[in-house]
Amino acid sequence: MSDSLFKRKGALKVAMVVGEASGDVLGAHLMDALQARHGDIEFAGIGGPRMEARGFHSVVPQEKLAVRGYAEVLRCLPELLRIRRDLRERLKAAKPDVFIGVDAPDFNLALEAALKKSGIATVHYVSPSVWAWRLERIYKIGRAVNRVLCLFPMEPALYDKAGVKADFVGHPLASEIPMVPDQLAMREQLGLPRQAPVFTLMPGSRKSELEFMAPLYIEAARILLRDYPDATFLVPLATRATMDLFDRLLTRHKAWDLPLRKLFGHAQMAMIASDVVLVTSGTATLEVALTKRPMVISYKLSWLTYQLVKRKIKLPYVGLPNILCGRFVVPELLQKEATAEKLAAEVKRLYVDQDARVEMVQAFTDLHQSLLADTASLAASAVLQEAGCRTA
Numbered sequence: 001m002s003d004s005l006f007k008r009k010g011a012l013k014v015a016m017v018v019g020e021a022s023g024d025v026l027g028a029h030l031m032d033a034l035q036a037r038h039g040d041i042e043f044a045g046i047g048g049p050r051m052e053a054r055g056f057h058s059v060v061p062q063e064k065l066a067v068r069g070y071a072e073v074l075r076c077l078p079e080l081l082r083i084r085r086d087l088r089e090r091l092k093a094a095k096p097d098v099f100i101g102v103d104a105p106d107f108n109l110a111l112e113a114a115l116k117k118s119g120i121a122t123v124h125y126v127s128p129s130v131w132a133w134r135l136e137r138i139y140k141i142g143r144a145v146n147r148v149l150c151l152f153p154m155e156p157a158l159y160d161k162a163g164v165k166a167d168f169v170g171h172p173l174a175s176e177i178p179m180v181p182d183q184l185a186m187r188e189q190l191g192l193p194r195q196a197p198v199f200t201l202m203p204g205s206r207k208s209e210l211e212f213m214a215p216l217y218i219e220a221a222r223i224l225l226r227d228y229p230d231a232t233f234l235v236p237l238a239t240r241a242t243m244d245l246f247d248r249l250l251t252r253h254k255a256w257d258l259p260l261r262k263l264f265g266h267a268q269m270a271m272i273a274s275d276v277v278l279v280t281s282g283t284a285t286l287e288v289a290l291t292k293r294p295m296v297i298s299y300k301l302s303w304l305t306y307q308l309v310k311r312k313i314k315l316p317y318v319g320l321p322n323i324l325c326g327r328f329v330v331p332e333l334l335q336k337e338a339t340a341e342k343l344a345a346e347v348k349r350l351y352v353d354q355d356a357r358v359e360m361v362q363a364f365t366d367l368h369q370s371l372l373a374d375t376a377s378l379a380a381s382a383v384l385q386e387a388g389c390r391t392a
Helices: 021-037 049-053 070-094 105-117 137-144 155-161 172-176 183-190 207-227 240-252 267-273 283-290 303-310 320-325 340-352 354-370 375-386
Strands: 012-018 041-046 098-102 122-125 147-150 166-168 198-202 232-237 260-264 276-280 295-299 332-334
Touching: 012 021, 012 070, 012 105, 021 041, 021 049, 021 098, 021 172, 021 375, 041 070, 070 105, 098 105, 098 375, 105 122, 105 137, 122 137, 122 375, 137 155, 147 155, 147 375, 155 166, 172 283, 172 375, 183 267, 198 207, 198 267, 207 240, 207 276, 207 295, 207 340, 232 240, 232 267, 240 260, 260 267, 267 283, 276 283, 276 340, 283 295, 283 320, 283 354, 295 320, 295 340, 320 354, 332 340, 340 354
Parallel strands: 012 041, 012 098, 098 122, 122 147, 147 166, 198 232, 198 276, 232 260, 276 295, 295 332
Antiparallel strands: none
């Protein structure tokens, strides 16, 4: 790593750390909005490919932070701690005008606390899911950051009660995705048949998720193919590393004969074109909801991680669409329930049950309306205020 994080004298120095693919999207949108409001900005820290394409200087690959679950994190913990320690010292020396931790609270909050203590303004972009589990984290968050930017409308009130500055900025995907996506136009763009079944498989953006979920989804596709021999299965993958891993899993499970069409990125296109999406629980589930596509949510963790997590979950559901709607809109098949046979059966049910599809799409439309705001602009204003800029 080079000695200096920031090169240009006089530029506004904005440091950011992004933990995974969804944060890379948020970070890229925020960079655009900040540059539109304040022309001379330099960005550095840890970012993904979208951010790097906009000139972000990432000191290590963003994928290094994309590790899920307690058991899995333990294996990578020494390297993660080293990365955070080295970055903390470099940031304290560089003294950026503001630091933005984009999601990744397990990595970012401790980093933010150290930077705030050293006099650097800190913003956490995307509130951790305090409304779902471990509400007491709000006080730790308040000690670590000057401001929290919230994507969901019910979150700021929770922070207000704890005396923490927080703003609802909306969800960027709500503005990006049309209220009524054009499925037929997207199929034409992707060269897909207008009438034949199209199912999208989204096993996850992290390599550890693919190891758990992709074999299940591959086998579910086999089962669905028996009933729908003319079906196409789209598999959008976020990075070259996850695409290579998925190829290895196809070889391991002797599945190259399946009509799978891999896409490098283009997840939204795949969602819009599909009849039903089979998706691993996470941010992608909200994206599917905003594209108004019926979906089945699934997730599997290692036994140890699941035992630790399940005691802390306050809500009866884990999928974001269900949490935000406050009810089971989307079927969830988790842990032992996540079998290829059950996944295929739920996908088939949603494909044939028109009433269930209509009900789900209406719930997703209502959800979409509730999340609309000029997210990047609102977030940029808050960040510039914390950085002490008059242009905010």
